[in-house]
Amino acid sequence: MSDLPEASGVQPVSSNELLEYYLNPLMQQSSESAVLFLQDKLHVDDFTKFADVYSLDSSGGAFKNIKRFMEEHFSLELPQIENPLQAIDKLKSSFAGxxxxxxxxSDVEKLDLAPNKKFLLIVELTPSARVGDKEQAITLNDAFVGSICRHLQKRGIKYTAMFTGKSTAENEANEVETFSGRHLLETAETKNGTFMNVSGSIFVFLRDVTVHLQAEDTHIIINATVTEESADKSDAGNSTAIVQLDLSGVSQNTTGDYTVQILFNTTHEGDRWTIQNILLSVNGPASGAFNGTLENARLQTGDIDLVVPILYSYHCSSMKLYVDNIRDESLKSFKHTFVELDGFQMQPFNIQGNAFFNAQDCVGFFTRGIWMGIFTSIILLSILMFGTLMVLNLSTPDRFDDPKGKTIVIAQTED
Incomplete structure (x- = not known):
């Protein structure tokens, strides 16, 4: 097993990679058998929540038997696996033993298992939904795993054990923006948002889009309509993805329909993905002195962090992007033009569990308000420190007469 490749914690292992690089090499050994423990739902966060990983003297929490077996024998952890059942089904169809x-x-005790006979044993663990409490279900399954491993050890059987889930935990990676129910303060007119699924490889969620076109003395406000098909022309590759939003809308102060296109160019960079640039295109009605036409106008992102961990989605509750007229002088007449995205979230890479993963928000760790508070505190502390040093440097006069000593007499001379 020492020849098996290490898995990156940020790059999921596909089902084909799991079969080719991990399962098949183990099964090629004539004397090696395998035991697969299958839980209905398992997520890497379950180990963080229930394995007592933050305690130095931890016994493993709900995974104490699995932890002990991993420490006593050579073990390998694969944090992210895409569709492990597919790899297991292929292994079952090609397995020779x-x-x-x-x-x-009791089912295991009745099996005809011998040290010299190669076998593949698939153990179905108790579903967490049947128990109700997930931690309790994991604890029961961990005890079940321990009892089977000890039984096989007594029978002198050499085997490799694998513990995995059939799927990730439900709602483990769901973002609040995809919630379809009613919020506490939501009114009947509140629009929850539109979810766009592009072939299962790109997820986009958007509540509302408003474009403010300003050129010279003209100000046009376009309220765009978002539909489930708005992102259908998006495209994802191995290292790049283009998220294209095609919208239509009407203006409050002009006649005619407008078409709005917002283009997000993203790249896959190993352990992260980055939004390289955002482009805006607007086509207005042909009639009128100003029809508000823009073609691939680059938008400024300001101090917004557009670098996202590879497994995460990107989320911004209110995203306001202005036309970048500094890099493109031809857009100077549109310098006050901006587009506002409300409730925006997207994930162009590594969709897992048919849901958004945990989101990185557009609000940075240090906001302007925080920086204002920090600088104000530094100034006040500097004044306090300076005043304290001044007080500490004060010295009292030491030229007073000592009442018990000899009187100081200063002779006076007459001119």
């Missing part, structure tokens, strides 16, 4: 399934210890 005996194939067994079990749901209890």
């Amino acid at each position: 005996a194939l067994h399934t079990a749901t209890s210890l």
Whole structure:
């Protein structure tokens, strides 16, 4: 097992990679058998929540038996696996030895297992939904895993064990913006938002889009309409992805329909993905002195952090982007033009569990208000420190007469 490749914690292992680089090499050994423990739902965050990982003297929490076996034998952890059931199904169809399934210890005890017979044993663990409490379900399954491993050890069987889930935990990676129910302060007129799924490889969520076109003395406000098909022309590759939003809308102060296109160019950079640039295109009605036409106008992102961990989605509750007239002088007449995205979230890479992963928000760690508070505090502390030093440097007069000593007499001379 020492020849197995290490897995990156940020790059998911596909089902084909799991089968080719991990399962098949183990099964090629003639004397090696395998036991697969399958839980219904398992997420890497379950180990953070229930394994007592923050305690130095931890016994493993709900995973104490699994932790002990991993420490006593050579072990390898794969943090992210895409569709492990697909790899297991392919392994079952190509496995040359005996194939067994079990749901209890008694089922395993009845099996004809011998040290010289190669077998693949698939153990179905208790679903967490049946128990109700997930931590309790994991604790029961961990005890079940321990009892089976000890039983096989007593029988002198050499095997490799694998513990995984059939799918990630439900709602483990859902973002609040995809919630479809009613919020506490939501009115009947409140628009929750539109979710766009592009072939399962790109997810976009958007509540509302407003474009403010300003050129010279003309100000046009376009309220764009977002539909589930707005992102259908988006495209994702191995290292790049283009998220294209095609919208239509009407203006409050002009006649005719407008078409709005917002283009997000993103790149996959190993352990992160980055929004390289955002382009805005607007086509207005042909009639009128000013039809508000823009073609691939670059938008300023200001101090917004557009670098996102590779497994995460990007989220911004209110995103206001102005036309970048500094880099493109031809857009100087549109210098006050901006587009406002309300409730925006997207993930162009590594969609897992058919849901958004945890989101990185556009609000930085240090906002302007925080910086104002920090600088104000520094100034006040500097004044306090300066005043304290001045007080500490004060010295009292030491030229007073000592009442118990000899009187100081200063002789006076007459001119």
